[in-house]
Amino acid sequence: MGVRPSLYEELRNQGVSRRGFLKFCGYMSSVLTLPVGSAEVIAQALASKPRPSVIWLSVQECTGCSESLLRSFEPTLESLILDSISLDYHHVLQAAAGAAAEAARDRAIEQNWGKYFLIVDGSIPGKDAGARSTTGGKAGLSLVRNAAQGAAVIASVGTCAAFGGIGAAAPNPSGAFGAADALGDLVAAGKVTAPIVNIPGCPPVPEVITGLVTYYLTYGSIPALDDLRRPKIFFGKTVHDNCTRLPFFERQQFARSFDDEGARKGWCLKDLGCKGPLTFNACTTIKWNQGTSFPMYSGHGCLGCAQPSFWDRPGGFYTKPF
Structure with missing residues (x-):
């Protein structure tokens, strides 16, 4: 597997000017409420680090969280998310379908084990071994639990993935819950070591998603979280x-x-x-x-x-x- 280009290199290949890149870094610095001079730190980090692999798993969802991300402002989704990060699996946005899509997901997980961003949207049904929501014949519960063990960061995008949301509303016939609850025993056993970040909202603010990715690429860590695992810079x-x-x-x-x-x-x-x-x-x-x-x-x-x-x-x- 070859070395991935940096985020800036990929943006440049897609026709984004250096001015546009620096504008994005300044905007992210503002959104993240970072100290003066942080835009330059962001620019240096994004210009040197390989773009990350992102595995996006959708379970019981309405596609609203993906639609929200499609409306991200600075820069457009096409120039930042789809082209700048390596969105290796997203069953709504990717071109592949069927067995080819599932094989691409498994390959991306294997090749990027321990380094990828895992994004989960939709509540996760727990009843009947998760059979209420399946992809490619596999239960969403199983897919999330398996992928979480090789993730560098786990982001629960939307209130459904964070807290269960509408899927877990009474009487909750599918036994739905959020990703953190679905992974609780694996975390306790030390099998899932990645930080779990909740980005709730129905749908979430799109720049919060891109802001989390940018922060991690810049500093190699996640921002401080509150007691509900939400980034304080956005939910403080x-x-x-x-x-x-x-x-x-x-x-x-x-x-x-x-x-x-x-x-x-x-x-x-x-x-x-x-x-x-x-x-x-x-x-x-x-x-x-x-x-x-x-x-x-x-x-x-x-x-x-x-x-x-x-x-x-x-x-x-x-x-x-x-």
Whole structure:
């Protein structure tokens, strides 16, 4: 197996200019809230290190997490993710299908054992030995557990992979859970040694995914995590902390309906069920759709989708958070 080109070399081969590359490094430095001068450190690391192999396993999922990644802003997915990292297996985005796709996955795992990024999206069914979700005749539970043992980093992308999400909502007929729970006994036995990082959201903010990969390539480690395995640089503050409606919350000015005068003036949506004060995510800082907006800016409250059991919250989505 030949030496992989560096991320910068691959970007250059795809027509990305050095200016565009440096712009990406500066953007990532900002997104990751790194100290002044970190853009140069990122650039040096990405220009010298081989692009990583990424194995993306989808279990009980809706493809929303992949769709979110397709809308990553800086740079485009085509120039960063598909061409710059080695996305060796993703059954939605890859060209191969059937036995050829499964063989490519197994080959990539074998050739990159101990070095690849394992990304999991979708909840993992535990009942009936995982038979409720299979790929190529193999249970998703088995595929994830086997691949996790050779991973350098395991990223649970989306709330389903992180905490079970909608797949684990009551009455949870498939016995679904998140990747960390599916791997708990292997971690305890020392068979899985890679750090497990949760990137929740329904779907997750796409730049959080690219940010994690960039951080690891730059520093050779993962960023600090909170008690739910989420990167603190993205999940260290609540959605409420940086909401444009925060001044109205502090003045106790709350909209009473989605079309009343207060709502039109941008008043706080807490009384309409906004879960921003209880939800940790980067929605209001990085925003969505190329930095355009986020739910409260568009007039709807936060559903708390980055939190565990958000789908089963007592009272539903539109009850007051407190």
